[in-house]
Amino acid sequence: MSWLLALPVVIPFLTAVLAFLTRQSPLGRWISVAGSSLLLVASIILMATVLRDGVIAGQMGNWPAPFGITLVADLLSAVMVLITAIVAVAVSIYAIADVDEGMERLGYHALFNMLIAGVVGAFITGDLFNLYVWFEVMLIASFGLLVLGGRPEQIDGGVKYVALNLVSTIMFLTGIGLLYGMTGTLNMADLASAVDGADQRLLTIVAVLFMIAFGVKAAVFPLFFWLPASYHTPAFSVSAVFAGLLTKVGVYALLRMFTLVFDHDTAFTHTILLWVAGLTMVVGVLGAAAQSDMRKILSFHIVSQIGYMILGLALLTPLAIVGAVFYLVHHIVVKANLFLIAGVAQRIAGGTELSRIGGLYKSAPLLAVLFVVPAFSLAGFPPLSGFWAKFLLVKAALDVQGWIIAGIALAVGLLTIYSMTKIWAQAFWEPHPDGVEPKLSSLSNRERAAMLIPIAGLAILTVVIGTIPEPFVQFAEASAAQLLDPTAYITAVLGEQP
Amino acid sequence: MEFLFAITIGVLVAAAVYLMLSNHLLRFIFGLVLISNAANLTIFVAGRLTDGAPPLIPEGADAPTLAANALPQALVLTAIVIGFGLFAFAIVLVFRAWTSLNSLTPDDMRLAEPEEAPK
Numbered sequence: 001m002s003w004l005l006a007l008p009v010v011i012p013f014l015t016a017v018l019a020f021l022t023r024q025s026p027l028g029r030w031i032s033v034a035g036s037s038l039l040l041v042a043s044i045i046l047m048a049t050v051l052r053d054g055v056i057a058g059q060m061g062n063w064p065a066p067f068g069i070t071l072v073a074d075l076l077s078a079v080m081v082l083i084t085a086i087v088a089v090a091v092s093i094y095a096i097a098d099v100d101e102g103m104e105r106l107g108y109h110a111l112f113n114m115l116i117a118g119v120v121g122a123f124i125t126g127d128l129f130n131l132y133v134w135f136e137v138m139l140i141a142s143f144g145l146l147v148l149g150g151r152p153e154q155i156d157g158g159v160k161y162v163a164l165n166l167v168s169t170i171m172f173l174t175g176i177g178l179l180y181g182m183t184g185t186l187n188m189a190d191l192a193s194a195v196d197g198a199d200q201r202l203l204t205i206v207a208v209l210f211m212i213a214f215g216v217k218a219a220v221f222p223l224f225f226w227l228p229a230s231y232h233t234p235a236f237s238v239s240a241v242f243a244g245l246l247t248k249v250g251v252y253a254l255l256r257m258f259t260l261v262f263d264h265d266t267a268f269t270h271t272i273l274l275w276v277a278g279l280t281m282v283v284g285v286l287g288a289a290a291q292s293d294m295r296k297i298l299s300f301h302i303v304s305q306i307g308y309m310i311l312g313l314a315l316l317t318p319l320a321i322v323g324a325v326f327y328l329v330h331h332i333v334v335k336a337n338l339f340l341i342a343g344v345a346q347r348i349a350g351g352t353e354l355s356r357i358g359g360l361y362k363s364a365p366l367l368a369v370l371f372v373v374p375a376f377s378l379a380g381f382p383p384l385s386g387f388w389a390k391f392l393l394v395k396a397a398l399d400v401q402g403w404i405i406a407g408i409a410l411a412v413g414l415l416t417i418y419s420m421t422k423i424w425a426q427a428f429w430e431p432h433p434d435g436v437e438p439k440l441s442s443l444s445n446r447e448r449a450a451m452l453i454p455i456a457g458l459a460i461l462t463v464v465i466g467t468i469p470e471p472f473v474q475f476a477e478a479s480a481a482q483l484l485d486p487t488a489y490i491t492a493v494l495g496e497q498p
Numbered sequence: 499m500e501f502l503f504a505i506t507i508g509v510l511v512a513a514a515v516y517l518m519l520s521n522h523l524l525r526f527i528f529g530l531v532l533i534s535n536a537a538n539l540t541i542f543v544a545g546r547l548t549d550g551a552p553p554l555i556p557e558g559a560d561a562p563t564l565a566a567n568a569l570p571q572a573l574v575l576t577a578i579v580i581g582f583g584l585f586a587f588a589i590v591l592v593f594r595a596w597t598s599l600n601s602l603t604p605d606d607m608r609l610a611e612p613e614e615a616p617k
Contacts, residue, residue, distance in 0.1 A: 129573055136580045143587055152598045157610040159523065159595050162588055166530055167518075169584075173537040173577055180570065181544025233610050 002058025004049060005071040005124060007042040008081050011035060012088070012117035020110035029096050032109040036088040039116065043078070043085040050078040055482065055492035057126060065493050066187030070126035074489050075479035076325060080123040080252055083329055086461070087244045087336050088116045090454035094340055095237040097447035103148050103235065111148070115141035115241065122249050126493055128176055128186040131253065135172065135217070139165055142246060145238045146230060157230030164226040168216030175209035182206070189493035191261045192486055200264055207262040207269050214257070217250030220310055221280040224303045228287065231302070232295035232352075236343025239295060243302055244336030248328060251309045255324065258313060259483045266316060273314035278408050281307030285415040294342045294352040294427065297419050298335070301378065304412060305331050308393055311405060315396050321480035323392030326473065330385040330465060334374040337458040341371050344451050345427060349438035354423065359432035364440045366452070368428050373459040375420040377466065380413045385465035388473065503543045510536035523592045523602040530588065534581045538574045545570030 015035025019028045050056060050073050057072040059065055073081070092112065099108050118138025125131050147158040180186055182202060183194040195203055212223065219227040227247070231239055254273075262269055284304025291297045309331070312324025342352055344367055349357035361368045377384035380391075390413055397406035432438060440448055465472050482488055510532050517529030545567035553565040596602055599609065 129576075133576065133580070136584070140583060140587065143591075147591065147594075150594070150598070153610045155591070155595050155598050156607045158591060159604075159607065160610075162591055163523075163526060163530075166584060166588065167533075170530070170534050170537045173534070174540050176573075177537065177541035177544045177570070180541065180573075181546075229611055 002060065002071065004042075004046055005056065005058040005073055006060070008039060008046060008085070008120045008124060009071075009117055011039045011042055012113045012120065015039075016110045016113035016117065019113055020107055023105055023107050023110060026101075026104070028104055028109040029092070029099070032092040032095065032113060033089070035113055036085065036092045036116070039120075040082075040085040040089050043082045043120075046073055047078045047082050050075060055488045057492040065126075065495075066185050066190035069130050070187055070189070070493050071124050072126035072189070072489065072493055073124055074482045074492075075475065076252070076255070076483060077123050079325075079329060079475070079479065080248075081120050083332050084116065084119050084123065084245060086458075087241060087332060090336065090340070090458055091237050091241045091244075093450055094240070094343070094454045097443070097450035098237045098343055099235055106148055108145070108148060108235075111141045111144040112238075112241070115145060115245075119245050119249055123252060126188050128179070128188060128191070132169075132172055132176060135169065135249070138246070138249065139169065142242065145242075146234050148238070149235065151233070154233045157233035161226045161230040164216060164223075168213045168223075171209055171216075172213035175206055175213060178202075178206045178209070187493065188256070188260055189486070189490040192490055195261055195264065203262070204265050204268055207258075207265070208272075210257055210262065211254070211269065211272065214250045214253045215276070217247065218254060218306050218310070219247045219250070219303050220276050220306055221283045221303070224280070224284070224306075227303060228296060228299045231299040232293060236339060236346065240336045240339035240343070243298065243339050244332045247302055247306055248332055251306060251313075251328060254310070255313055255321075255328075255483065259316075259321070260486050260489070263316075270314050270316055273310055274402075274405065277307045277311035277314050278405055279307075280304065280310060281408055281412040285412045285419070288419045289415060289422075292354050294345065294354060294423055295339065297423060298338050298342065301416065301419065302335060304416065305335070305378070307412070308390070308409065311409065312393055312396065315400060315402065316484075317396055317400060318477075318480055318484060319392060319399060320396035321483055322473065322476045323389060323396050325476040325479050325483075326392055327389040329472070329476075330377070330389045330462070333458050333461050333465075334377050334386065337374040337455055337462070338371075338378065340451070340455050340458070341367065341374070344440075344455070345438075347447075347451070348440060348442055349427070349432065350434075350436075354426040356433060357427050357438070358430040359428075359436070360438055361428035362431075363437040367440060370452070370455050370459050371424070371428065373462055375424065377462050379417040379420050383466045385462050385469070387466065388469045392473070392476075499547045499549075500543060503539060503547070507536045507539050507543075510539070521603060521605065523595065523604065526604075527585070527588055527592055531585060534577075534585075538577050538581075541570050541574050541577065 018031045022028045055074040060069040118134050121134035147154050182198040185194050216223045281304050288297045288300035309324045309327050312320045346352050351357050377386040380386045394406050514529040514533035517525045548566045551565045553568045
């Protein structure tokens with residue numbers, strides 16, 4: 001069983017090695033596409049196995065848990081790996097047109113696959129220190145991708161990104177040390193029961209340390225400043241994979257730790273999370289409203305959307321967790337897609353600064369249609385995926401009489417529409433200030449195919465989730481049930497408990 | 499012994515926070531090195547401190563009641579290696595920032611987020 005769990009990590013690693021060896025030739029990009037496709041196959045098999053057999057766990061090197069390193073996949077892990085693979089395929093195809101040969105020679109494809117390996121590893125590990133190692137793999141690869149090319153703006157954004165993420169890493173490490181000192185284990189399944197014997201007040205302090213560490217990664221208020229400082233500077237394919245996946249690893253880690261381990265004092269910890277959720281939503285969306293560059297607007301919207309997911313975790317009712325899981329999956333698809341579309345707009349209209357572009361609706365109607373799908377989904381228009389995600393969360397908030405937080409969630413949805421219509425009006429509707437007509441035919445056939453196929457694929461996925469939400473909601477319900485009652489998770493890792 | 503370590507860690511963290519807040523990137527990096535060493539020491543102490551009792555057990559013998567905990571030491575080793583890589587990158591990045599932005603004061607680094615002119 002453990003090869004099934006190890007494959008999604010091993011495949012991108014091997015791909016990264018191969019891509020590094022072939023970085024001087026154009027072969028690297030095809031190796032990257034092939035590697036991501038293999039990863040997609042492996043993650044579909046993993047998903048099918050988890051759906052059939054329930055939670056599966058594997059012990060690396062045959063050291064029994066809790067002594068060895070455990071890899072474990074429940075429904076949440078499996079779906080996160082699957083969605084990572086989908087984004088990896090989309091972005092690796094898009095990169096054929098987006099990444100120039102200079103960046104390829106510097107090892108873009110190797111770094112990209114290393115990043116994917118780190119993300120998948122973080123989703124699939126069952127050991128806290130191993131999670132730290134995967135965070136580092138992901139982090140160092142993202143550092144490289146962020147400054148690849150070395151334009152001064154990239155260096156500027158990179159400094160802030162690197163500095164704040166390293167501080168969060170050290171918080172995480174300190175938290176691990178203290179938790180180990182208190183419980184003597186770092187296996188997450190083992191921790192779930194081991195923390196019961198620890199001093200509960202100290203445990204709360206450690207919980208807050210983890211909350212801050214993962215909060216920086218997830219870009220919640222007031223720890224998100226590195227995100228809008230850096231996400232608009234690298235190549236578009238890099239922005240897209242960052243926007244789709246990186247912050248979500250932080251959300252996943254919060255979701256995992258604060259349902260499995262730190263659920264001893266929810267009145268304290270989850271109340272903080274609720275405040276954080278509300279403030280993140282509001283500050284993110286207001287920040288977006290003040291921006292006039294397409295990528296900067298979208299970056300601030302990542303922050304605002306993270307608030308919704310944290311809201312689900314903070315409420316901690318079954319329906320709220322369902323909403324958070326659904327939101328997580330929907331958001332990765334939609335957000336990565338919007339950044340990819342911004343890349344096409346930059347190519348054919350000559351920028352992402354809204355005042356300097358325009359006319360896309362008239363001369364590139366296909367791109368306009370492809371933009372409308374994820375943009376309206378982000379804002380929560382029925383029948384797209386974002387509507388159901390917001391509906392579930394607002395319903396969950398109303399069920400526990402959270403009138404204010406439900407009101408905030410709805411108001412933030414309205415302001416999201418404002419930002420999306422701003423992009424729509426200025427980039428698509430108004431004529432181009434220079435009088436040119438940006439056309440998709442200005443791209444070569446190969447570039448057009450490589451850029452539009454992933455965008456169309458992700459848009460179709462958004463529409464599918466939106467129009468037939470039932471199986472997806474049922475899936476989210478099942479994975480939320482696993483999160484709230486971790487017996488299956490613990491049994492899969494440690495065996496039958498007396 | 500634990501007390502001594504606790505004081506050391508506290509001093510390291512205090513110095514690190516001071517350096518990190520002093521509005522200069524190179525000092526920030528030095529602060530980061532100090533605080534990461536404080537974190538490593540925290541893990542080390544979390545494994546309980548024992549005096550001269552290595553966790554080496556002859557084959558067939560029972561586990562001794564008092565021996566050093568090898569796991570935190572392995573964790574610290576991993577963390578040091580990872581930290582070394584990250585700092586190497588961070589220092590090169592700061593050097594690059596100096597050559598391409600001509601400043602190491604974060605307040606001057608506004609290229610990615612230019613200040614809006616008052617309207």
